[in-house]
Amino acid sequence: MVSWIIAKPFLAGALLCAACAAVLALWFLLRRPALTRTTKLVLLAAIGVLPLAAAATGNVAGFEATKARGFCGSCHVMTPYQHDSEDHRSITLAARHARNELFGDENCYACHADYGMFGTVVTKLGGLRHIYEYALHYRNMSLDEARATIHIRKPFQNATCMHCHSTAGPSWNAVKDHASLLDRVRAGTVSCASAGCHGPAHPFSKPEAAR
Amino acid sequence: MIKFRLSAMTALRISAVLTLVGLAFMAWSMLQPTPMPVMLAMSVGQGFGCTAFALYLYVVVRDIRRARREQVPGARDPS
Numbered sequence: 672m673v674s675w676i677i678a679k680p681f682l683a684g685a686l687l688c689a690a691c692a693a694v695l696a697l698w699f700l701l702r703r704p705a706l707t708r709t710t711k712l713v714l715l716a717a718i719g720v721l722p723l724a725a726a727a728t729g730n731v732a733g734f735e736a737t738k739a740r741g742f743c744g745s746c747h748v749m750t751p752y753q754h755d756s757e758d759h760r761s762i763t764l765a766a767r768h769a770r771n772e773l774f775g776d777e778n779c780y781a782c783h784a785d786y787g788m789f790g791t792v793v794t795k796l797g798g799l800r801h802i803y804e805y806a807l808h809y810r811n812m813s814l815d816e817a818r819a820t821i822h823i824r825k826p827f828q829n830a831t832c833m834h835c836h837s838t839a840g841p842s843w844n845a846v847k848d849h850a851s852l853l854d855r856v857r858a859g860t861v862s863c864a865s866a867g868c869h870g871p872a873h874p875f876s877k878p879e880a881a882r
Numbered sequence: 883m884i885k886f887r888l889s890a891m892t893a894l895r896i897s898a899v900l901t902l903v904g905l906a907f908m909a910w911s912m913l914q915p916t917p918m919p920v921m922l923a924m925s926v927g928q929g930f931g932c933t934a935f936a937l938y939l940y941v942v943v944r945d946i947r948r949a950r951r952e953q954v955p956g957a958r959d960p961s
Contacts, residue, residue: 682912689905689912696898696905706890711942714894718901718938722908722931729908733924736915745916802917 685729692721734791737798738780740769746805748817752779752873764864764872773835782872786834797824818875827872829856832863890941897937904930 676683695717704710736742744753755761756769756778769778785793809817836843838857844850848868855861863869864876888896907927911919 685912686909689909693902693905696901699898700895700902706894714898714938718897719935722901722905722935725905725908726928726931729912730924732912733915733920736912737920739915742915742917799921802921805917 679732681728681735682732685725685732688721688725688728692717692725695721734795737795738777740776740779743779746801746809748805748809748812748814748821751814751818751875755874761874763874764869782831784831786831823876827862827864829859829861829863833857836863890945893937893941897934897941900930900934900937904928904934 695713698704699710699714699717740753740756743749752765755763756765758766759770761767765778765782768774768782769776771778774781780794783794784790785797809821812820833856838844838849838853844853849856852861856863861868864872904927907919907923907930911923911927
């Protein structure tokens with residue numbers, strides 16, 4: 672229990688605040704106390720302070736939860752991608768990054784997030800679009816159909832790879848292909864995930880021409 | 883024009899119920915963090931919560947204004 676609270680402090684705080692607020696609100700509804708100043712202060716806690724605290728910490732916990740691979744895989748069309756990431760024998764880029772402890776359970780988010788000052792907000796807005804598309808178009812689609820139909824919205828940016836692989840390190844530049852393609856990789860005219868380089872990130876990735 | 887005036891107790895009871903509904907959405911999203919609960923908590927749930935708090939503030943402000951009116955001698959009785 673203590674280790675769970677330490678591991679998820681925002682979630683624990685949000686649940687605690689929500690539980691306290693619910694107890695106070697139920698007390699007011701069931702006991703029907705007179706509207707004295709004390710009652711109003713209790714209601715300020717039950718309706719204002721505690722729910723606001725629960726919402727604030729709950730939103731942080733919610734944002735953290737949306738980074739998890741399980742969250743992405745909870746839409747059925749994404750389960751093959753999730754299973755590939757979790758397959759210890761898979762050698763795809765996604766699976767290899769999932770085995771890296773720096774990415775771990777958040778490997779979908781780490782590679783598909785936009786970075787920069789408003790990266791998180793832009794990523795979350797993109798996530799809303801995914802939910803809209805899923806609810807309206809892909810909800811009842813079979814997996815085979817989804818694999819053939821669903822594609823990444825815009826070409827995968829090298830900048831995302833370069834968030835970790837800066838292209839400035841000596842070990843990176845020691846690879847001859849890296850050194851010879853340095854400018855093109857930085858300019859994004861050659862994709863890190865192109866055939867002949869590191870290949871597609873997922874076993875179901877589609878070539879550019881097929882989209 | 884029909885004027886609908888909510889008693890303080892009724893407004894606060896509605897507010898408490900809305901709070902409980904909003905909290906239920908929030909707890910659901912935290913215990914089952916899948917897209918639909920998270921989306922509902924961050925939109926509908928927070929809508930319920932904000933409405934509940936607005937209702938509470940409405941009651942408090944109305945009470946304060948009434949108390950001030952009663953303190954001023956010769957103030958017009960709204961009833």
